[in-house]
Amino acid sequence: xxxxxxxxxxxxxxxxxxxxxxxxxxxxxxxxxxxxxxxxxxxxxxxxxxxxxxxxxxxxxxxxxxxxxxxxxxxxxxxxxxxxxxxxxxxxxxxxxxxxxxxxxxxxxxxxxxxxxxxxxxxxxxxxxxxxxxxxxxxxxxxxxxxxxxxxxxxxxxxxxxxxxxxxxxxxxxxxxxxxxxxxxxxxxxxxxxxxxxxxxxxxxxxxxxxxxxxxxxxxx
Numbered sequence: 132x133x134x135x136x137x138x139x140x141x142x143x144x145x146x147x148x149x150x151x152x153x154x155x156x157x158x159x160x161x162x163x164x165x166x167x168x169x170x171x172x173x174x175x176x177x178x179x180x181x182x183x184x185x186x187x188x189x190x191x192x193x194x195x196x197x198x199x200x201x202x203x204x205x206x207x208x209x210x211x212x213x214x215x216x217x218x219x220x221x222x223x224x225x226x227x228x229x230x231x232x233x234x235x236x237x238x239x240x241x242x243x244x245x246x247x248x249x250x251x252x253x254x255x256x257x258x259x260x261x262x263x264x265x266x267x268x269x270x271x272x273x274x275x276x277x278x279x280x281x282x283x284x285x286x287x288x289x290x291x292x293x294x295x296x297x298x299x300x301x302x303x304x305x306x307x308x309x310x311x312x313x314x315x316x317x318x319x320x321x322x323x324x325x326x327x328x329x330x331x332x333x334x335x336x337x338x339x340x341x342x343x344x345x346x347x348x349x350x351x352x
Contacts, residue, residue, distance in 0.1 A: 152190055155180045159201050164245035167252055168198060168260065198260070205246045206268040212239050213275065225282030226289075226345065230337050232279060236305050237333040241324050244309040251306065273298060288345050297344070304336050 146154070158179035162171045173194055177184045191197040216235045220228035240247050253261050276298055283289040292300075308315065312323045322328060 148190075151180075151182060151186070155182065155187055155190060155197070156201055156204055159197050160204070160245060160249070163198060163201060164248045164252075168194075173197070195260070199263070201249070202264060202268070205243075205250065206272075208243075209239065209246075209272070210268075213272070225279065225286050229279055229283055229340075232276075233301070233305065233336055233340070234333045236301075237329060237336065240306045241309050241329040241332075244306070244312070244324075247306045248310055251310075276301075283345070290344055290346060292344060300344075301336075301340075304339070305332075308332055 155176065159171075159176045162176045162179060166172070166175075171194070173187060174184055176197070177187045180187070187197070191200060212235060213232075216228075216232050220231045223231065250264075253264055277294050280289060280294065280297060284291065308323050315321050315323050323332070
């Protein structure tokens with residue numbers, strides 16, 4: 132009697148191509164965040180995606196090509212998130228637009244800490260991958276953030292803080308709480324990604340911003 136096909140084999144053979152590609156991207160995102168680029172294994176990604184290594188290579192070609200698709204997926208969603216904030220804050224002051232951006236970035240980081248982990252991991256390595264990432268995505272996003280800072284400064288509400296310091300003060304303060312959730316839970320007994328915790332984190336970052344970086348009154352000429 133012939134053996135019945137296993138559940139994995141059936142799933143691999145019956146998934147539509149777009150679903151299989153999505154499953155591979157989701158698995159790759161998890162593995163790259165967990166192990167870093169150098170430590171990530173295509174075999175581990177294939178196992179997590181419930182597919183075969185040859186199929187993974189067929190759809191993505193190589194480890195670096197898969198990594199680039201993962202990064203494109205991350206930044207396309209982040210750009211869409213940012214564009215929505217721009218549309219909603221179009222009639223607001225620069226300061227209120229910055230506050231809205233902070234809340235949106237906190238929410239994105241809380242929902243997707245593994246995506247922030249991958250990006251921050253690449254930022255530490257002076258590599259060709261970082262050169263590609265900077266040219267494709269990072270420079271544009273930093274330019275957009277700095278333009279928002281410039282608006283607030285032009286309104287006389289922002290202290291003249293060098294942009295490399297200011298941008299990473301903001302990025303670090305937003306993202307590290309969610310990346311370190313197991314540590315925070317063990318030390319403080321706090322679940323960082325509940326709606327209450329996420330909202331409170333945004334409130335405190337805005338409070339620190341307005342207390343330490345923002346001038347109390349618009350500067351006078």
